[in-house]
Amino acid sequence: MxxxxxxxxxxxxxxxxxxxxxxxxxxxxxxxxxxxxxxxxxxxxxxxxxxxxxxxxxxxxxxxxxxxxxxxxxxxxxxxxxxxxxxxxxxxxxxxxxxxxxxxxxxxxxxxxxxxxxxxxxxxxxxxxxxxxxxxxxxTSSSDFPAYMAAMKTIDIPDKVSRSSARKLADKQLSSLIQDMAVRQFLLTNLVEVDGRFVWRVNLDALAQHVNKILxxxxxxxxxxxxxxxxxxxxxxxxxxxxxxxxxxxxxxxxxxxxxxxxxxxxxxxxxxxxxxxxxxxx
CATH class of the missing domain: 3.40.50.1820 (Alpha/Beta hydrolase fold, catalytic domain)
Structure with missing residues (x-):
């Protein structure tokens, strides 16, 4: 048990x-x-x-x-x-x-x-x-991950906003590039607050650099x-x-x-x- x-x-x-x-x-x-x-x-x-x-x-x-x-x-x-x-x-x-x-x-x-x-x-x-x-x-042919990474890199959230506001802002900014709401919600699980700023928890730079290797x-x-x-x-x-x-x-x-x-x-x-x-x- x-x-x-x-x-x-x-x-x-x-x-x-x-x-x-x-x-x-x-x-x-x-x-x-x-x-x-x-x-x-x-x-x-x-x-x-x-x-x-x-x-x-x-x-x-x-x-x-x-x-x-x-x-x-x-x-x-x-x-x-x-x-x-x-x-x-x-x-x-x-x-x-x-x-x-x-x-x-x-x-x-x-x-x-x-x-x-x-x-x-x-x-x-x-x-x-x-x-x-x-x-x-x-x-590669079946994956939209490179597009997701590009969208995540464009996110711009002001400092000192609430968690709910940050998520709404990020979701709105992602929605222009990612239509699927379920995918956006999944990606947003990586949005975390560090020292009053909202950032991506994943190492986006390393993932983007090695995306072809990952695929x-x-x-x-x-x-x-x-x-x-x-x-x-x-x-x-x-x-x-x-x-x-x-x-x-x-x-x-x-x-x-x-x-x-x-x-x-x-x-x-x-x-x-x-x-x-x-x-x-x-x-």
Missing amino acids: ATNPGTSRLIVPAQRGRRSVPLSYTLLDGEAARPALVFLHGLFGCKTNFNSIAKALARQTGRRVLTVDARNHGDSPHSPDMSYEAMSQDLQDLLSQLGLGPCVLIGHSMGGKTAMLLALQRPELVERLIAVDISPVNT AFPPRQESYPGPTLFLLGGNSEFVPPSHHPEIRRLFPVAQIQTVPDAGHWIHADRPQDFMAAIRGFLA
């Missing part, structure tokens, strides 16, 4: 020439004998995206559940390096420190690519893998032999059938499952179906 969440930052040593950063995380308690569930959010997301799902799955499965802020996101440190190799190293060090390998890695979008790379690099740390609406293929996937030759689920949104175009051969090459035992009436953010659009798919894959 899940109990007290522990939220912390961890100081970890740099390894193998790549400097990892101490990721912010929340760990829900559960049975130590079973592989923990580890959730990795997507671009512009944070660990709290999975709060209610993490609590529900900890309760339903009795497992430990870890939610993590990627570097340059949430409460984790900023860094000029935004490569998947760096993000994988951050997570490897955190799993090692917490004694959570082998685990069940569940990654959405950018987090899914980090999860896939970690599974390919260190299969002994990953008991099974779930990639949520993402593939090990370049996603791509590092070329790999080795495959991951463990159980793998690619969970796709029925209304999403992020993983077209043309990506399936590369999925099968790198993840030879992968299952591909579609959640009807869900877009790219499956866990937000259809949380019950999302959790049911995870429980089914664990069974």
Whole structure:
């Protein structure tokens, strides 16, 4: 049964020439004998995206559940390096420190690519893998993220305004470039107050500089032999059938499952179906 969440930052040593950063995380308690569930959010997301799902799955499965802020996101440190190799190293060090390998890695979008790379690099740390609406293929054609970043960079909010006023102003300024209100609301979760000024919590400069790298996937030759689920949104175009051969090459035992009436953010659009798919894959 899940109990007290522990939220912390961890100081970890740099390894193998790549400097990892101490990721912010929340760990829900559960049975130590079973592989923990580890959730990795997507671009512009944070660990709290999975709060209610993490609590529900900890309760339903009795497992430990870890939610993590990627570097340059949430409460984790900023860094000029935004490569998947760096993000994988951050997570490897955190799993090692917490004694959570082998685990069940569940990654959405950018987090899914980090999860896939970690599974390919260190299969002994990953008991099974779930990639949520993402593939090990370049996603440039289906992504509006560069446009979102450009819109976020134009935001101008006066000092000393209230939080509600700041959000309204930012939403109005974003709306000229981003029509989808749900996307604007998601991006606005990154608006935070620092010393009386409202700023973006994500490291927008690093994300914008490396956006092509984030949308791509590092070329790999080795495959991951463990159980793998690619969970796709029925209304999403992020993983077209043309990506399936590369999925099968790198993840030879992968299952591909579609959640009807869900877009790219499956866990937000259809949380019950999302959790049911995870429980089914664990069974």
